Amino acid sequence: MTRTLAELRVAIDSVDKELLAALNRRAALANEVGELKRAEGSPVFRPEREAQVINGLQSANPGPLKAENVAHIWREIMSACRSLEEPHRVAYLGPKGTFSEEAAVQFFGASIEHVPCVSFDEVFRCAAAGTADFGVVPVENSTEGVVARSLDLFLTTPLHIVGETSLLVRHNLLRKVNSLEGIEVVLAHPQALAQCQAWLTTHLPHAERRAASSNAEGARLAAQNEKWAGIAGERAGSEFGLHIAARAIQDDAYNRTRFAVVCLPQTLPAPGPSGKDCVSLIVSVPNRPGAVHDILVPLKQHGVSMTRFESRPARSGQWEYYFYIDVQGHPSQPHVAAALADLQSLCAFYKVLGTYPVGD
Numbered sequence: 346m347t348r349t350l351a352e353l354r355v356a357i358d359s360v361d362k363e364l365l366a367a368l369n370r371r372a373a374l375a376n377e378v379g380e381l382k383r384a385e386g387s388p389v390f391r392p393e394r395e396a397q398v399i400n401g402l403q404s405a406n407p408g409p410l411k412a413e414n415v416a417h418i419w420r421e422i423m424s425a426c427r428s429l430e431e432p433h434r435v436a437y438l439g440p441k442g443t444f445s446e447e448a449a450v451q452f453f454g455a456s457i458e459h460v461p462c463v464s465f466d467e468v469f470r471c472a473a474a475g476t477a478d479f480g481v482v483p484v485e486n487s488t489e490g491v492v493a494r495s496l497d498l499f500l501t502t503p504l505h506i507v508g509e510t511s512l513l514v515r516h517n518l519l520r521k522v523n524s525l526e527g528i529e530v531v532l533a534h535p536q537a538l539a540q541c542q543a544w545l546t547t548h549l550p551h552a553e554r555r556a557a558s559s560n561a562e563g564a565r566l567a568a569q570n571e572k573w574a575g576i577a578g579e580r581a582g583s584e585f586g587l588h589i590a591a592r593a594i595q596d597d598a599y600n601r602t603r604f605a606v607v608c609l610p611q612t613l614p615a616p617g618p619s620g621k622d623c624v625s626l627i628v629s630v631p632n633r634p635g636a637v638h639d640i641l642v643p644l645k646q647h648g649v650s651m652t653r654f655e656s657r658p659a660r661s662g663q664w665e666y667y668f669y670i671d672v673q674g675h676p677s678q679p680h681v682a683a684a685l686a687d688l689q690s691l692c693a694f695y696k697v698l699g700t701y702p703v704g705d
């Protein structure tokens with residue numbers, strides 16, 4: 346016999362009460378964990394434990410809830426529990442409404458204190474000075490490649506990477522008026538202008554492309570002039586009361602940006618193994634034939650996969666480079682430790698940027 350809507354809602358209300366009671370039992374346990382950690386002076390945020398909790402629940406999930414929804418729900422549950430233990434301040438490129446803010450909330454959940462910053466440099470400064478506990482910075486975009494400023498800042502920063510997350514980036518043309526007519530200036534971060542260049546050339550060939558410090562800042566400025574438009578996410582559109590004059594204008598439909606989560610090692614030491622981890626390194630090699638090939642040999646010999654290899658000029662004027670390398674695994678695994686030790690012995694410069702659970 347099929348149940349009526351009223352009967353189904355009564356059943357849902359009863360499940361919700363069970364969930365609420367269970368969630369509060371969980372929160373009380375997290376409170377106890379918090380007291381324990383305060384007593385021993387250990388960090389509240391444990392990304393490897395959170396990754397294990399989510400992976401475990403996704404494997405045990407019988408459905409019909411989708412695996413990605415399970416991840417999303419538990420990220421929020423753990424964010425709420427974590428904030429009971431200790432509220433975390435998270436710095437990102439502001440103002441409110443940026444993709445960086447979205448990445449910060451995707452990684453830490455909604456229960457955080459927001460520290461919007463005016464530049465990537467400021468995000469690094471805030472996290473290094475302790476004004477924020479963590480910083481979230483973009484490192485790579487699937488259309489445009491590396492975010493050079495972030496990579497350059499990694500070289501000298503005392504911060505290390507403790508996590509990563511990636512976002513599907515959908516850019517919209519935002520404007521006071523809901524039309525493409527009469528747009529004289531398009532304002533956005535240079536990365537976003539580059540990610541939408543084919544669309545802009547086709548649809549707004551005569552509009553000036555003007556760089557803004559962030560997409561949300563471009564949207565904020567566009568809200569002040571009818572002849573201007575911004576390129577940003579929906580979040581920024583609603584923040585500044587703008588129309589979406591054109592939706593999803595990025596040249597690549599699968600445009601994704603990967604973000605790194607950084608902090609001081611004293612805020613959170615390198616996370617332990619989660620079962621699916623990654624090590625990020627910066628190295629340089631002596632300028633001689635075959636040197637770059639040689640640093641890859643230990644990885645092959647010890648069966649360690651490399652998932653990323655980027656170069657940045659060393660700015661020595663000598664055509665020397667820093668290489669940004671990501672490898673799969675955790676240094677607590679003997680084959681990873683052996684590969685890294687051999688690699689280090691070949692490098693003129695070697696810096697471990699971080700060991701952390703692989704993001705989604």
Ligand SMILES: O=C(O)C(=O)C[C@]1(C(=O)O)C=C[C@@H](O)C=C1
Binds near residue numbers: 390392395
């Ligand atoms: O297991 C812990 O260490 C906790 O503090 C609990 C908990 C959770 O809610 O499950 C909360 C914060 C940590 O980042 C990891 C997990």
